Amino acid sequence: xxxxxxxxxxxxxxEGQNVTLSCEQNLNHDAMYWYRQDPGQGLRLIYYxxxxxxxxxxxxxxxxxxxxxxxESFPLTVTSAQKNPTAFYLCAxxxxxxxxxxxxxxxxxxxxx
Amino acid sequence: DxxxxxxxxxxxxxxxxxxxLNCDYTNSMFDYFLWYxxxxxEGPTFLxxxxxxxxxxxxxxxxxxxxxxxKHLSLHIVPSQPGDSAVYFCAATLGGSNYKLTFGKGxxxxxxx
Numbered sequence: 574x575x576x577x578x579x580x581x582x583x584x585x586x587x588e589g590q591n592v593t594l595s596c597e598q599n600l601n602h603d604a605m606y607w608y609r610q611d612p613g614q615g616l617r618l619i620y621y622x623x624x625x626x627x628x629x630x631x632x633x634x635x636x637x638x639x640x641x642x643x644x645e646s647f648p649l650t651v652t653s654a655q656k657n658p659t660a661f662y663l664c665a666x667x668x669x670x671x672x673x674x675x676x677x678x679x680x681x682x683x684x685x686x
Numbered sequence: 687d688x689x690x691x692x693x694x695x696x697x698x699x700x701x702x703x704x705x706x707l708n709c710d711y712t713n714s715m716f717d718y719f720l721w722y723x724x725x726x727x728e729g730p731t732f733l734x735x736x737x738x739x740x741x742x743x744x745x746x747x748x749x750x751x752x753x754x755x756x757k758h759l760s761l762h763i764v765p766s767q768p769g770d771s772a773v774y775f776c777a778a779t780l781g782g783s784n785y786k787l788t789f790g791k792g793x794x795x796x797x798x799x
Binding site for chain 1: 722729731777789790791
C-alpha cells in the first residue's frame with residue numbers, strides 16, 4: 574500500500590529537549606511538506622521541500638529544522654527554540670507537478686511538558 | 687495576513703439538505719484551489735479541486751464553484767449525510783513551480799440526522 578507514514582502518533586517531551594518527528598512516503602513524490610495545526614488556526618506551513626537536498630522555510634519555520642537526504646524521508650526536528658511546540662503536526666507529499674493535490678499522513682500529536 | 691479565509695467557523699445542517707461552505711482569498715495569483723476534509727486526530731483527506739480556468743467542478747455529491755472576480759469559492763454537498771460531519775479546509779496554490787498549499791482556518795460542518 575502506498576502512503577505517508579508519520580511516527581509516532583503521540584509524543585511527549587520535556588521542555589528544552591529537541592525532538593524529531595518522522596515522515597516517510599512510498600508514493601515516489603518529489604515534494605514534501607510539514608504543517609502544524611493549532612485550535613482555531615487551521616494548517617500553517619513550517620517547511621517544504623520540492624526536491625531532494627533542497628528545502629524552503631514556510632510561514633512559521635522559527636524553532637524548527639528539516640533535512641531531505643532521501644526522496645522518501647522528510648524528518649522534522651522541533652528544537653528547544655520553538656516557544657510553543659505543543660501541537661498536532663502533519664506531513665504531506667505531492668507529485669510536484671502543477672495542479673496536483675497533496676496527500677497527508679495521520680499526524681503526530683506532540684506534547685511538551 | 688491571511689490569504690485564504692473561511693469566515694464561518696461552523697455550520698450545522700439537516701441530513702439530506704444542502705451544505706454550502708465558503709472560502710475567500712486575497713491573492714489573485716492563486717491558480718489552483720482544493721478542499722480537504724478532516725476528522726479529529728487524523729490527517730486531512732483530499733475532496734475536490736478546481737483550476738482557475740474553470741468555474742465549476744463536480745464529483746458525485748460534491749461541487750466546487752469558483753468566482754474569480756469575487757475571489758470566492760464554495761463547496762456544495764448535496765445531499766448532506768451525517769458522515770460528512772468534519773472540518774473542511776479550503777486551500778490554494780500559486781501554480782507554476784510553487785506547489786505549497788495555503789490553507790484557510792477551516793469550517794466545522796455538523797450534519798444532524
